[in-house]
Amino acid sequence: MKEIVIGFLGCGNVGGGVWNLLEGFASEIAHRDQLKIRVKKVLVRNVNKARTCAVPQELLTSNPAEVLEDPEISLVAEFMGGEQPATDYMLRALESGKTVVTANKVAVALNWHRLQAAAQQHNAGLYYEASVCGAIPIISTLMTPLQSNRITKLMGIINGTTNYILSRMYENGEDYADVLSDAQKLGLAEPDPASDVEGMDAAYKLSIMASLAFHARVHYDKVYREGITRITAMDITCGKEMGYVLKLLAIAKREGNVIETRVHPTFLKADHPLAQVNGSFNAVYLHGHACKEMMLQGRGAGDIPTASAVVGDILHAAMSDVHVHPTFENRATPDPLMVFTDDWQSRYFIRLSAKDAPGVLASVAGSFARENVSIATMMQKGSVEQGRVPLIFITHGASEKAMQAALKHLDPEVARIESMIRVED
Numbered sequence: 120m121k122e123i124v125i126g127f128l129g130c131g132n133v134g135g136g137v138w139n140l141l142e143g144f145a146s147e148i149a150h151r152d153q154l155k156i157r158v159k160k161v162l163v164r165n166v167n168k169a170r171t172c173a174v175p176q177e178l179l180t181s182n183p184a185e186v187l188e189d190p191e192i193s194l195v196a197e198f199m200g201g202e203q204p205a206t207d208y209m210l211r212a213l214e215s216g217k218t219v220v221t222a223n224k225v226a227v228a229l230n231w232h233r234l235q236a237a238a239q240q241h242n243a244g245l246y247y248e249a250s251v252c253g254a255i256p257i258i259s260t261l262m263t264p265l266q267s268n269r270i271t272k273l274m275g276i277i278n279g280t281t282n283y284i285l286s287r288m289y290e291n292g293e294d295y296a297d298v299l300s301d302a303q304k305l306g307l308a309e310p311d312p313a314s315d316v317e318g319m320d321a322a323y324k325l326s327i328m329a330s331l332a333f334h335a336r337v338h339y340d341k342v343y344r345e346g347i348t349r350i351t352a353m354d355i356t357c358g359k360e361m362g363y364v365l366k367l368l369a370i371a372k373r374e375g376n377v378i379e380t381r382v383h384p385t386f387l388k389a390d391h392p393l394a395q396v397n398g399s400f401n402a403v404y405l406h407g408h409a410c411k412e413m414m415l416q417g418r419g420a421g422d423i424p425t426a427s428a429v430v431g432d433i434l435h436a437a438m439s440d441v442h443v444h445p446t447f448e449n450r451a452t453p454d455p456l457m458v459f460t461d462d463w464q465s466r467y468f469i470r471l472s473a474k475d476a477p478g479v480l481a482s483v484a485g486s487f488a489r490e491n492v493s494i495a496t497m498m499q500k501g502s503v504e505q506g507r508v509p510l511i512f513i514t515h516g517a518s519e520k521a522m523q524a525a526l527k528h529l530d531p532e533v534a535r536i537e538s539m540i541r542v543e544d
């Protein structure tokens with residue numbers, strides 16, 4: 120029977136899940152794959168800390184060299200999170216010819232070119248299925264079966280925390296701050312929620328997925344990002360009345376050599392497949408010229424779902440004679456043949472607090488018309504309060520720059536902008 124000797128970098132929530140999954144599954148793996156997996160060393164910050172898994176004390180070390188410089192260890196599984204020291208440790212492992220399996224979206228999104236170059240140079244594998252959307256096999260789907268496709272559009276709900284918050288706001292009309300604080304009490308949102316609610320987590324994941332979908336490196340700083348912190352119950356209620364559901368969407372589109380990537384709150388028609396994805400679930404919806412529309416849905420976080428992707432990668436790596444890498448040039452700088460645009464086409468939901476007086480609607484419509492933005496639907500919501508009334512517009516397709524310019528023409532005394540939310544089909 121083949122034996123693979125592994126070292127862990129980190130043993131927190133995900134590492135503990137991987138240990139537990141491997142332990143409960145070991146005999147089945149040996150039976151199916153004729154493969155014995157032996158974890159030899161586990162790097163942790165504090166060897167005396169209580170763990171969520173029964174890793175034997177003698178395996179724990181706080182010295183990275185015991186994992187990275189052990190010649191018997193041929194595969195390193197990294198679950199430390201964050202850019203550093205994880206990136207440096209992974210580079211050291213790859214440079215010694217060890218294969219790396221990682222759940223670290225930040226390190227991959229920011230340093231992918233360095234990691235891939237080291238892997239290729241030293242004939243090692245680099246696997247990162249768990250870095251994007253937990254258990255959902257989107258990385259291998261893009262890297263293998265969908266290679267036969269020209270993918271033009273990919274949209275995803277790829278952050279479970281924000282989907283949980285927005286789902287509850289939609290269902291119960293609750294305010295953002297109340298749901299966030301409740302989610303923190305339930306352990307569904309981090310004590311410091313910035314990476315999730317400001318969209319960084321989704322932007323890291325999108326930069327990885329879009330690169331694989333479009334065969335061109337999309338760097339993290341090319342992803343436009345807007346979080347959900349300014350979303351109000353009023354926006355969600357108005358959208359709901361007009362037949363829309365609000366999601367934090369990660370959107371990537373390619374037309375010719377023009378690529379757009381963006382993460383922002385987005386209204387979707389209530390019957391869109393992504394609109395049905397609620398709570399902490401993740402989903403990726405894409406369009407390829409051969410596969411047409413498809414959607415993958417599942418658990419994007421949690422120890423065991425994430426371990427599902429990690430252990431899958433470990434088994435795949437252990438059974439592969441040749442490690443496969445993306446074929447696009449994985450560059451440190453943007454590909455000069457590609458145009459990364461921030462002037463995309465969208466429809467827009469605009470909520471204004473308008474003066475209740477004759478001519479106000481005409482003045483707003485005039486501002487829109489000056490920039491060629493055409494109105495599709497308009498709703499006056501609620502009653503007049505202190506001489507002002509909420510007006511909601513949904514536009515036809517317009518360019519982002521045109522919409523921004525149209526809003527600048529509005530006089531806040533007449534019509535103050537409360538929200539501008541993009542609408543996708």
Ligand code: HSE
Pocket residue numbers: 277278279280281315320419420421
């Ligand atoms: N914090 C992420 C989420 C999970 O809420 O989906 C890890 O990427």
